Amino acid sequence: MKRLIGAATALALMLPGAAVAQDTIKIGILVATEGAFAAGGADGIRNVELALKQVGNMAGGKKIETVVAPTDTTPATATRMARKLIEQDKVDIILGPLSGSEGIAMRDYAKTIPDKTVINGISGALETTWVDPAPNFFRFNLDGAQWGSGLGEYVVKKGWKKVASVSADYSFGYTNFLGFAVGFCKAGGELVERLWVPLGSSDYAGVIAKLPDDVDAIYLGMGGTDSINFLNQYQQAGGKAKLIGGSIMADPTVLSSKGKAKDALIGTPTSGWLANDNPAPEWQAYIKAYQEAFPADKRLPSPSLFGVGYHVNALAMIAALNEVKGDLSDGHKKFHAALSKLKVKTPLGEISLNENRQASGSVFVTEVSANADGTLSNKMVGRVDNVTQTLGMTADQFRAMGLPSRTTPDCKALGGK
Amino acid sequence: MSTLHNLSTRHPVGTIVILALVVGFAWLIFAPWPPGLEQVMGRKRVFLNAIFSGVTLGALYFLVASGFTLVFGLMRNVNLAHGSLYLLGGYIGYGVVDATGYWLLAFPVVFVVVGAVGLLLQHQVFRRMEGEELRQTLVTIGISIVLADLMLWYWGGQSYQVLSPQWLSGPITLPFVTGVRPNGQAVYLSYPLVRIAILFAAIVIGLAMWFVLNRSKLGMLIRAGVDDRDILAASGVRIQYVFLAVFAFGAGLAGIAGIIGGTFQSLSPGEDTRFLLASLVVVIVGGMGSIPGAALGAVIIGLAEQIGLVYAPTYSVVFTFLIMAVVLAFRPQGLLGGRR
Incomplete structure (x- = not known):
């Protein structure tokens, strides 16, 4: 009897608990x-x-x-x-x-x-x-490659045809760069050099010295504090090249940082899944x-x-x-x-x-611009709609390009230099 | 001189190898490179920049680690909240520069404020648990977590850079030839001025510390305390005051390093543990409790990071720990650490 009461009590105790868990x-x-x-x-x-x-x-x-x-x-x-x-x-x-x-x-x-x-x-x-x-x-x-859509064509149209890149050395860095490079190379651009830096590096002075001088612009595929450290040291080293940003290079997390490092980004085109001033x-x-x-x-x-x-x-x-x-x-x-x-x-x-x-979805090309009060924001300069996972190619074409890596995509195979 | 002479007679081959390495390295730095070498090593500008960046990064590590090692050497306590003092100093420095516009003013202010925090820590916390290493370690970890959360609450998650003054911004030209233009004109290395200034400041602070430790009465007390604390206390020295002074100085130095780190890198949550780890590695490589060891360790780690980043980016993270492992395997007391 005692055991029965015990069991009943236990059940009674469990029931409300079970009911709550389901709710x-x-x-x-x-x-x-x-x-x-x-x-x-x-x-x-x-x-x-x-x-x-x-x-x-x-x-x-x-x-x-x-x-x-x-x-x-x-x-x-x-x-x-x-x-x-x-x-x-x-x-x-x-x-x-x-x-x-x-x-x-x-x-x-x-x-x-x-x-x-x-x-x-x-x-x-x-x-x-x-x-x-x-x-x-x-x-x-959208994935990183999709976010890169439209940017390559846009910078070639601006006349920036010879580009070197510094990007974060991990899967997103490769993917995001691939999205840019596919459009850039198809539009006839030339990738002079690709440099890769570990995610979370803080001192880029050595890499900055490695950047070639005779390029139209430098693509930066970093994000968060990595972007800020890079830009800070790039300014201190007296760098003056035009910049192209990956999708998280000029994100609001970077543009809202305290200090003047972010000012190096003014006029930098980037692309991504959103544009601050999208009127929709x-x-x-x-x-x-x-x-x-x-x-x-x-x-x-x-x-x-x-x-x-x-x-x-x-x-x-x-x-x-x-x-x-x-x-x-x-x-x-x-x-x-x-x-x-x-x-x-x-x-x-x-x-x-x-x-x-x-x-799948739309990708926006934006440019960093300075507001009247000194803050920075992204201004929309173009958009590409219906960007699919294969960037508009067939699955086989896309697969033939290889998975994103330090050396993929091959710019020449896509029609670039 | 005589020790050098002894060394060369005892190890003639080793001496020649070291001399050859030094001469070869000097040649790499000063002479313009022939095209063959540029093909193997890349452009000279890149190499020189990696070396310089490594040394200046080492200067920053030295500033953080020297306070850490001094405190350990004297008090045998491993202050795992040292990184928090670094970050706190950086944030306060940012505040001072932002409010007044004077970069140099931030240094004394931060030194005093963070030094006072150090005083408080030593007086209220460490004094009560002298000699209890495990308790100290756990308590300092706890303090670092609390400080990190307080700083996150007050300064938020975004990153800050301390504004460097106008007279320190931009690059300067250094008298190192990086190449020769086709018309025979030499091209000199241009390098961020602010990093040169940091290197210079670190050398001055390092030398000053060496002089105080080795040539002053306070230094004598500290050295005596490092060697045998109990005898020093027994001979009538108020050792608690020496402890307080050393701890405050170490904390102030970490705070100053925070301003410098915030000037050429950036400040954000997480930097505290990064710099704690860096100073631990530097001190383990250089030898616990030794100031010259901290300098040597800092330069080695700084160079390893920068050269790794430029020539083998994939493995650059590993180099630091590889060096630490090798040192621990063959010279567990650190490169310049004494046997105890």
Whole structure:
């Protein structure tokens, strides 16, 4: 009898707990909060908060609970933190990561947890959704190669036909550079020299000395504090060449830094997934919501590429949860199907995925310009619509080019010099 | 001179090899390179720049690490909050320069403020746990985490650069030939002036420290304390005051290094651990507690980082730790560390 009462009590105690667990969905935000992209990571967290706040922390009729798992941009830490999210925090969905090589690690980790879901944060390496993609990894942002579209053609049109490059030596650095180089070489440009520097380097003096003098412009494919350190030392070394920026070189995280290093960027064309001054009403509404949600000293003047990525991916997650009414009980099968077919309304227009669960969309070419009050912002100078994962080529043509690396793409094979 | 003479008679081959290396290195730096060498090594400008950047980066590491090593040498405490003092100094320096516009003014202000923080740390924290190494280590890790979060709260996550003054910006021309134009005119190396100034300042501070340690009464006390703290205390010296002075000085130096680091690199959350790690490596390579060791270690690590970045970017991160591992394997007390 005693045992029976005990069992009943235990059951009674367990029941409400079980009911609560079903009413909440736990999200793990995997985001870099240390290293070169710390400021971008913080903006990512802000933007997930914003997306959840806009729906009152509810999706599919369930309460959304979040756990932040901080990483340091290395794949090893990302995997460790993801494992912690799944095994200890028991999250249902991982939202992240931020950095390219972390994304590749998450693709592989996602395969080991088929009945959970990984939705990308803003990582942009091509391989993540191109080489042997995981069926439960979804990326609603464009990848680094897509972000580079249009920039190469634009600078050749400006008359900058001879270019040397310095980029970060990891998967996103290669991918983002490939996007630029494909357009640049096809338009007849000449890549004189490609230099690669480790992610998170702080002293670039030696590399700056290596830059050739007789070029029209220098392509810089770095981000976060790496960009700032490079620009600071480039100015101190008396560098005066024209610059071309990769997609995170002149991001709001860089343009809002304190000091004059960023001034070297004035007039620098870059390209990416967003343009601050995009007149589209949904984009303007988003900027306004972002600026109202956080006090001015706790946010960037306008959302960064990192922040927008986390925001859009969070929006997609919310929309898909609404579609399946928060039902993840079948090992996420319905949820995966909903994500794959989703057409989600975002600040960047409607986004849907291809067969690799990778988004297509518009890319903006922008130029850094100085505002009247001395701050810098990106002004839109062009856009390319419907940029696909294969950059408008067929899958075979794209594959023939090889995966992004230090030496790929081959500029001559694409028609450049 | 006599030791040099002894060395050359005892190890004639080794001496010749070292002399040849020194002469060869001097030739690499001063002579214009023949085209064959340029094909193998790249342009001379690149090589010279890597060497100079390595030495100036070493100067910065030296400033951070010398305080660290001095404190360790005297008090045997490993202050793992040293990196936080560096970052704090940089942020305060930024504030001073931003408010007043005087770069040089930041140095005394930061030295005093961060030195005072050091005083507080020594007086309130370390004094209470003298000789308890594990406790000190854990407590300093804790302090560094708390300081890092406080700084993140106050200064935010974005990065800062300290504005260098007009008279230090831009490059200067140094009397090193990097190449010869077709018309026979020599091309000289142009190099950021601010880095030369930092190198110069580090040398002056290093020499001053050496003189104070080896030629002054305070230095005598410190050296005596390094060798045998208990006897020094027993002979009537108020050793706690010496500790306070040394700790404050080391902290102030880390703060000054923060301004310098903020001037030619940048300040952001995470820099504290980066510089803590750098000073640990420098001190392990150079020898715990030795100022000349810190200088040697700093230059070696700075050069390894820069030369690695230029000639083998993929492995540049590994070089630093490789050097540390080699030193630990063959000379565990560090290159200039004494046996204890």
